[in-house]
Amino acid sequence: PLWNTYNFFVTYANLDGFDPTTAPSSPTMSDLDRWILSELQTLVQGVTEGLESYDPDGAGRRLEDFVDILSTWYVRRSRRRFWKSENDADKASAYRTLHTCLVTLCELLAPFIPFVAEAMYQNLVRSVDDDAPESVHLTSYPETDTALIDPALSEATRLVMRVVSLGRAARSKAGVKVRQPLSTLLVRP
Numbered sequence: 001p002l003w004n005t006y007n008f009f010v011t012y013a014n015l016d017g018f019d020p021t022t023a024p025s026s027p028t029m030s031d032l033d034r035w036i037l038s039e040l041q042t043l044v045q046g047v048t049e050g051l052e053s054y055d056p057d058g059a060g061r062r063l064e065d066f067v068d069i070l071s072t073w074y075v076r077r078s079r080r081r082f083w084k085s086e087n088d089a090d091k092a093s094a095y096r097t098l099h100t101c102l103v104t105l106c107e108l109l110a111p112f113i114p115f116v117a118e119a120m121y122q123n124l125v126r127s128v129d130d131d132a133p134e135s136v137h138l139t140s141y142p143e144t145d146t147a148l149i150d151p152a153l154s155e156a157t158r159l160v161m162r163v164v165s166l167g168r169a170a171r172s173k174a175g176v177k178v179r180q181p182l183s184t185l186l187v188r189p
Contacts (some may be wrong), residue, residue, distance in 0.1 A: 002105070003069040006120055008075060009098050012082045018095045025096060028089070029083075033097040036074045037156045038150040039066060040101050041158055045144040047108050063105070070101055073161065099124065110136045147149050163187055 013017075029037075043066045050059030074097075081094040103124050111118040114137065121136035133139045167185065171178060 001110075002067045005067070005071045005098075005114075006102055006124075006188060008082075009095075009102060010123065013095060014097070016082075016091070016094075018099075018123075019128055020086055020096065020099045023092055023096055026140070028049075029093050029097070030090065030152065032077055033093055034075065034150060035153050036070065036097060036101060037148050038154050039069060040104055040147045041145050042154065044104065044108065044142045045146075045149075048141070049146065050110070056112075063108060063112065067105070069161075070105075074101075104142050106136050107139055109141050110139075114159075121170070 043062055046058045046062045048057065050062065052078045078094050078098070081091055084091060102120065106117045106121040106124065110121075117136050125136075126134070135184075168178065176182070
């Protein structure tokens with residue numbers, strides 16, 4: 001999933017000529033962008049705490065869980081944003097957000113998978129910025145930006161993810177295909 005997400009970004013960023021060093025930052029981000037950046041900062045905080053308390057297994061599991069939600073929830077829900085023909089602020093925001101997530105992941109993953117993290121870093125950062133550190137292993141370890149953490153948005157998104165998972169399980173149990181529309185859907189709290 002990590003390499004597929006990275007490959008997805010590189011493929012479409014190259015097609016659209018996205019350059020993270022010159023792309024303007026969007027004044028407004030979608031809820032999806034704000035959510036994944038909130039989750040990213042929570043990840044930075046959790047992985048840092050895990051490594052500082054000598055729990056690399058816990059830190060590694062957090063990284064794995066984040067890669068799963070990045071690929072399964074963020075990228076899948078943002079595909080149309082990347083695929084649309086016009087280069088608008090929403091598309092730029094999606095590229096910038098995914099780029100931020102992947103670069104931060106490179107820095108967090110460097111102690112765990114040094115060669116993969118280095119290969120990704122070289123392509124994501126060094127190929128567009130000659131002034132960047134020569135290696136991911138020479139960058140500063142990410143620090144948590146608590147201003148980007150939105151607990152209410154994260155909780156609401158987790159609830160939506162849970163409802164979707166339960167809905168898919170109910171469809172599977174009833175033998176109803178995912179693409180077949182339903183006349184009604186009831187969700188009880």
